[in-house]
Each structure stands twice: as C-alpha cells, then as structure tokens.
Amino acid sequence: MENEKQKKSIEEKIFENIKEGRLKMKPRLYFTGKTVLLVLGVVLAAFLAVFLFSFIIFNLHLSGAWFMPGFGIGGWGLFLRGVPWLVLFAALLFAVFSESLAQKFSVVYRRPLVYSVIAVFLVLFIGSWFVSRTTLHQKLFGCARQNRPLIGNFYRGAGMMQIHGAYVGVAENVGKNGFNLITDGGKLNVAVSNRTRFPFGVISENDNVAVMGRASGTLIDAAGVRKTGEDFPKFRPACH
Amino acid sequence: MNLSVLSDENLARLSQNGDIDAFGELLNRYNKKILNYSRRFIKGDDSFDVVQEVFIKAYVNIRQFDAERRFSPWLYRIAHNELINAVKKRAKEPLNFFDPDTIFPHPTAKETAEDKANKAETKKIVEECLDKINYKYREPLVLYYLEEMDYGEISDILRIPVSTVGVRISRGRNFLRKSCSELKQ
Numbered sequence: 001m002e003n004e005k006q007k008k009s010i011e012e013k014i015f016e017n018i019k020e021g022r023l024k025m026k027p028r029l030y031f032t033g034k035t036v037l038l039v040l041g042v043v044l045a046a047f048l049a050v051f052l053f054s055f056i057i058f059n060l061h062l063s064g065a066w067f068m069p070g071f072g073i074g075g076w077g078l079f080l081r082g083v084p085w086l087v088l089f090a091a092l093l094f095a096v097f098s099e100s101l102a103q104k105f106s107v108v109y110r111r112p113l114v115y116s117v118i119a120v121f122l123v124l125f126i127g128s129w130f131v132s133r134t135t136l137h138q139k140l141f142g143c144a145r146q147n148r149p150l151i152g153n154f155y156r157g158a159g160m161m162q163i164h165g166a167y168v169g170v171a172e173n174v175g176k177n178g179f180n181l182i183t184d185g186g187k188l189n190v191a192v193s194n195r196t197r198f199p200f201g202v203i204s205e206n207d208n209v210a211v212m213g214r215a216s217g218t219l220i221d222a223a224g225v226r227k228t229g230e231d232f233p234k235f236r237p238a239c240h
Numbered sequence: 241m242n243l244s245v246l247s248d249e250n251l252a253r254l255s256q257n258g259d260i261d262a263f264g265e266l267l268n269r270y271n272k273k274i275l276n277y278s279r280r281f282i283k284g285d286d287s288f289d290v291v292q293e294v295f296i297k298a299y300v301n302i303r304q305f306d307a308e309r310r311f312s313p314w315l316y317r318i319a320h321n322e323l324i325n326a327v328k329k330r331a332k333e334p335l336n337f338f339d340p341d342t343i344f345p346h347p348t349a350k351e352t353a354e355d356k357a358n359k360a361e362t363k364k365i366v367e368e369c370l371d372k373i374n375y376k377y378r379e380p381l382v383l384y385y386l387e388e389m390d391y392g393e394i395s396d397i398l399r400i401p402v403s404t405v406g407v408r409i410s411r412g413r414n415f416l417r418k419s420c421s422e423l424k425q
Contacts, residue, residue, distance in 0.1 A: 010292045011267055014299065018260055023299055031304040110392070112401045113343045
C-alpha cells in the first residue's frame with residue numbers, strides 16, 4: 001500500500017512539474033548538435049594525432065635518427081634519442097581521446113576494446129604514412145624558417161634538433177678514404193676506415209646518405225654509412 | 241485515443257510531439273519495473289528517488305530516443321546511470337571503472353540455446369540469491385533473467401562489449417549457483 005502511494009506521488013510530482021513548466025523537453029536540435037560535436041571531436045582528435053605522428057616521422061628523417069637502426073644497437077640508441085617524446089606523448093593522448101569519444105557509438109562499444117585500439121593505430125600509421133608522402137611538413141618547416149608565428153616555434157624546434165652522432169645529406173667527392181657530406185647546415189668531411197660499416201652496400205656520388213659517427217668540428221669519423229633514398233634538399237621551400 | 245493499446249515506441253513518438261498523456265502511459269507501464277530494478281541495488285526509500293530521477297530524465301531527453309528502436313533498453317540505460325550515481329553516493333562497495341574483460345573477445349561468451357533453455361531455472365536462483373554477488377555481475381543477471389533483455393540490449397544499457405555481457409552472465413550465474421547451494425546447506 002505504501003508502495004502504491006509512493007508510486008502515485010512520483011507520477012503526480014512529474015506531471016505537476018511538466019504542467020507548471022519546470023520540466024521541459026530538450027529540443028531535437030540539442031541532440032543532433034551533440035552528435036555532430038562528438039563526431040567532430042573524434043575526427044579532430046584523430047587528425048591531430050595523425051598530424052603529430054607524421055611530424056615525428058618527418059622530424060626523425062630531418063635529424064637522421066630514422067636511418068640509424070640500420071647500424072645495429074648503437075644506431076637504435078641514436079634513434080631513441082632522436083624521438084621527440086613529448087610530441088609522441090601528445091599524439092598518443094589525442095589518439096586515446098579520439099578513441100574514448102568514439103566509445104559513445106554502439107558500433108565501437110559493442111565490440112571488445114582491442115578492436116578499436118587496433119583501428120586507432122591503423123588510422124595513425126596509415127594516416128601518418130599518407131601525410132608523410134605529401135610536402136606538408138616540408139612546407140611548414142620552410143615557413144618556420146621565415147619566422148612565422150605559432151607553427152614557426154613548433155617547427156624551429158624540429159629543425160634545430162641535432163642528434164650528435166647522426167648526419168644526413170648528399171655525398172660528394174666519394175673516394176676510398178671518405179667523402180664530403182652536404183647537409184642542410186653546411187659541408188662536413190666524412191672519414192671512412194676499415195671499421196666503417198656499409199650495411200646496405202657502398203655509396204656513390206650524389207647519393208642521399210646517412211652517417212653514424214663521432215664528429216670533431218666538421219670532420220666525422222664514420223662508424224656506419226648507408227643510402228637513404230630520400231631527397232633532403234626539399235626542406236627549404238619558401239612559405240606562401 | 242486508447243493509449244493502452246499502443247506500443248511503447250509509438251507512445252514515445254507521441255510524447256516527443258508533446259503528448260503528456262502518452263508519456264503518462266509509459267510512466268504507468270514502467271514505474272513498477274524500474275522500481276523493482278532499482279531495488280535490486282538500493283534498499284528503502286532511496287529507490288523511489290532513483291525512479292523519480294529516471295522518469296524526469298526520460299521526459300527531458302525523450303527527443304533523443306530513436307523510435308525505430310526498442311524503448312525499454314533506452315529507459316533502462318537511464319536507470320543504469322542513475323543507479324550508478326546513487327550507489328556511488330552510498331558506496332560500501334567500490335565500482336570498478338576499468339574491467340579487463342572488456343579488452344578482448346571471449347569465445348565462450350555468446351548467447352546459446354542452452355542458456356535460453358535453462359533460463360527459467362536460473363531465473364529462480366537469481367531471484368533468491370542476488371544479494372550475494374557484487375554489482376558487476378548483478379546488473380547483467382537482472383537484465384537478462386528478470387527483465388528479459390538480450391545480450392545486445394544489455395550491451396547498449398551497460399555500454400560494454402556484447403562478449404563481455406556473456407562473460408559476466410556466465411560468471412555471475414556460476415557464482416550464484418555456488419552461493420545459493422552453500423546457503424541452502
């Protein structure tokens with residue numbers, strides 16, 4: 001009996017609030033807008049994650065760290081030193097945020113988490129690969145060199161990032177004892193010895209190469225030399 | 241119009257267009273069910289507060305409901321959220337935010353014909369011994385055996401993977417059977 005009274009009072013309270021205008025239905029537009037914002041949030045966070053991840057790839061190419069693992073454990077050490085960890089952390093944060101927003105949709109939450117995590121990483125890697133095929137980062141880097149605000153600071157950090165022990169550029173005057181390496185920052189002299197490793201074969205004139213070694217001024221004692229297959233002179237486009 | 245012959249979904253459609261009587265019919269139909277549901281988790285008068293909040297939120301958000309889908313899981317989703325809030329406030333038992341069962345698929349977790357055949361027997365055990373198990377397993381068991389939702393609907397209510405629903409029901413059932421038989425001894 002008590003239950004019946006209390007049930008009745010729930011109904012009465014709700015109807016009273018509705019009739020007196022204290023309870024109002026939210027309009028359909030509110031929910032449509034919420035969904036649109038959610039979708040935008042997922043896409044934007046994913047885009048930022050892809051952008052930052054592709055920037056990391058660009059940055060690693062620029063510093064030469066990308067090519068170092070080919071030289072063994074020492075090369076891996078240089079690679080890890082070259083990774084912009086803060087940017088990587090930010091990229092992963094955006095990826096996680098995108099995934100957590102996507103969890104609001106039944107197509108995502110009805111499936112185990114591992115599937116959406118795999119999807120996020122696929123988007124991240126494939127998206128970053130596509131972006132890296134474009135000249136987006138090279139152009140933005142070019143803008144940074146012209147002291148453009150905001151994006152300039154971000155990219156200037158990348159350009160100034162030097163990994164001691166890793167060098168990239170174009171090989172000139174290739175001889176038995178060494179060659180000149182024309183880098184973005186100037187000319188270096190690379191000395192080759194018996195202990196210098198060529199894990200991907202010998203190099204030729206005008207090859208794009210990466211060198212791992214100890215520098216003393218403009219002279220590098222090369223521990224390893226390899227071709228990179230990348231065109232580095234494109235890092236100086238003018239900003240439009 | 242005789243509202244009592246209309247389906248829940250049609251009543252919801254009418255409510256969305258401002259028909260208060262249609263919403264009243266829905267309230268009438270689900271008042272007791274939601275009350276019984278909330279009493280599985282909260283005792284005393286607090287359950288009435290939860291029920292009131294559920295229907296207030298249902299009214300305010302009724303235009304979010306997609307009338308092409310079933311009304312019942314949508315309403316129970318609101319009830320689930322209100323119960324979570326209410327239980328957190330009164331928490332004697334911490335609610336897990338993260339469950340490793342949601343990460344990977346579980347091959348044994350699909351709804352089977354055997355599950356359906358043994359449902360009546362298990363329903364009895366659920367009704368008798370539900371208080372013995374924790375919230376994580378209690379809710380899917382209540383929704384499956386007592387509210388007669390399917391795995392997909394329970395997934396929508398709890399926002400967990402369908403395979404995790406199966407795992408929790410399976411484990412909860414095993415805990416229940418063990419607890420219940422110990423109780424009877």
